[in-house]
Amino acid sequence: MSNDTYSLPKLPYSYDALEPAISKQIMELHHSKHHQTYVTNLNNALKTLSSSQNDIPAQIALQPVLRFHGGGHINHSLFWQNLAPPDSAEAQFSAAPKLTAAINATFGSEQAFRQKFNAALLGIQGSGWGWLVKFENEGGRIGIVTTKDQDPIVGAGEVPVFGVDMWEHAYYLQYLNGKAAYTENIWTVINWKTAEERFLGKQADAFTVLKASI
Amino acid sequence: MATTLFRQNAARSALRTLKPITGARAGLGGVTCTRGKATLPDLPYDYSALEPSISGKIMEVHHKNHHNTYVTSFNNFTEKLSTLSSSSDQSPQSIADQAALIPLIKFHGGGHINHSLFWENLAPKNQGGGELPSGALGKAIDEHYGGLDKLKEKFNAALAGIQGSGWAWLVQDMGTGKLSIVTLQNQDPVLPPLRPILGVDAWEHAYYLQYQNRKAEYFGAIWDVINWKAAEKRFK
Numbered sequence: 001m002s003n004d005t006y007s008l009p010k011l012p013y014s015y016d017a018l019e020p021a022i023s024k025q026i027m028e029l030h031h032s033k034h035h036q037t038y039v040t041n042l043n044n045a046l047k048t049l050s051s052s053q054n055d056i057p058a059q060i061a062l063q064p065v066l067r068f069h070g071g072g073h074i075n076h077s078l079f080w081q082n083l084a085p086p087d088s089a090e091a092q093f094s095a096a097p098k099l100t101a102a103i104n105a106t107f108g109s110e111q112a113f114r115q116k117f118n119a120a121l122l123g124i125q126g127s128g129w130g131w132l133v134k135f136e137n138e139g140g141r142i143g144i145v146t147t148k149d150q151d152p153i154v155g156a157g158e159v160p161v162f163g164v165d166m167w168e169h170a171y172y173l174q175y176l177n178g179k180a181a182y183t184e185n186i187w188t189v190i191n192w193k194t195a196e197e198r199f200l201g202k203q204a205d206a207f208t209v210l211k212a213s214i
Numbered sequence: 215m216a217t218t219l220f221r222q223n224a225a226r227s228a229l230r231t232l233k234p235i236t237g238a239r240a241g242l243g244g245v246t247c248t249r250g251k252a253t254l255p256d257l258p259y260d261y262s263a264l265e266p267s268i269s270g271k272i273m274e275v276h277h278k279n280h281h282n283t284y285v286t287s288f289n290n291f292t293e294k295l296s297t298l299s300s301s302s303d304q305s306p307q308s309i310a311d312q313a314a315l316i317p318l319i320k321f322h323g324g325g326h327i328n329h330s331l332f333w334e335n336l337a338p339k340n341q342g343g344g345e346l347p348s349g350a351l352g353k354a355i356d357e358h359y360g361g362l363d364k365l366k367e368k369f370n371a372a373l374a375g376i377q378g379s380g381w382a383w384l385v386q387d388m389g390t391g392k393l394s395i396v397t398l399q400n401q402d403p404v405l406p407p408l409r410p411i412l413g414v415d416a417w418e419h420a421y422y423l424q425y426q427n428r429k430a431e432y433f434g435a436i437w438d439v440i441n442w443k444a445a446e447k448r449f450k
Contacts, residue, residue, distance in 0.1 A: 168418035177280050
């Protein structure tokens with residue numbers, strides 16, 4: 001590993017741009033504090049890793065830390081990009097014609113898909129994420145996946161189309177324990193243009209935003 | 215069912231303000247049930263009584279909404295299991311449906327147990343919150359950790375190391391009697407051979423309205439409202 005460190009990517013919109021679905025206060029804390037902490041701890045872990053080159057036990061002991069904070073950095077970077085202000089053209093379902101066809105073919109309708117996705121989100125026990133994923137190795141099949149804590153979607157051939165953060169810090173200041181309302185409102189700010197691009201691309205394409213933030 | 219429980223609990227909460235708080239509960243005494251159903255236990259203090267360590271708003275939402283959801287969901291899933299398991303249909307499908315309920319029962323049952331123990335091992339300062347442990351537990355802490363400050367340091371490091379949602383517990387091994395600190399994910403309850411002595415909720419809902427991302431401040435402030443008397447009663 002070189003001396004390069006990861007940095008917090010800029011949001012492609014202002015902190016208040018996702019209101020009323022997600023409040024400005026949540027966005028500001030979530031980006032400038034939570035995401036920043038994952039970046040800082042990821043860089044620290046990588047620094048320790050590079051200074052433990054001949055120490056396999058120390059390297060192994062760092063793996064969970066790397067996975068957690070590296071995953072946090074990946075997940076949040078993907079999340080910010082797959083959200084958009086509710087009035088923007090990107091936030092309209094029509095911005096994703098090819099993905100729409102795949103969703104209809106797989107789930108029957110957009111509404112049925114949302115219901116399934118929300119049920120998956122509400123079924124997460126503890127902290128985690130819900131993702132729509134394209135499986136490159138399975139003929140481009142799409143499916144809903146939930147992950148725990150900050151486990152990242154980086155499996156072989158897994159293309160993250162879009163994700164929804166179900167950690168309490170993602171909604172609590174606004175929705176408290178009413179997380180079902182958060183999972184309803186999030187649909188007004190999904191960036192379908194980004195989702196379409198990721199759906200049509202490969203795994204590496206989805207992660208370009210991360211490479212840009214080194 | 216949920217509505218009935220809410221109403222019942224609201225009535226009991228109203229009563230609480232008229233009646234003086236009665237004696238402390240021991241062990242799992244905080245886990246209450248009536249007619250085979252788990253019910254939300256009353257708090258042994260007011261929602262605002264743990265301020266400034268934990269705000270009244272947090273306590274209210276945490277108890278009335280979060281804890282109550284664990285209680286109603288636990289009852290809901292155990293009822294479903296009971297219906298399935300007492301049916302004459304014990305086909306593979308029915309057994310699969312029953313097995314699928316087990317993680318849900320563990321999660322919501324664990325949430326009910328954990329929160330019940332948590333409320334009980336907290337106390338306002340004027341009811342002994344933050345008073346140093348004494349007796350056999352105080353002695354065991356001194357022997358095992360070299361004092362309460364060392365225990366706090368280790369416990370807070372354990373809390374800070376939780377990745378995601380979970381709890382940290384001071385536990386006693388039922389076989390050896392030894393103390394240790396464990397962290398458990400989500401709502402996993404402390405199970406034998408470990409006995410829960412003291413628990414701290416590290417879910418974001420336990421502190422976020424007051425501390426946001428500054429969870430280390432919450433972990434520091436919680437010690438002012440730890441009820442060591444309740445912890446001593448759990449220690450054998």
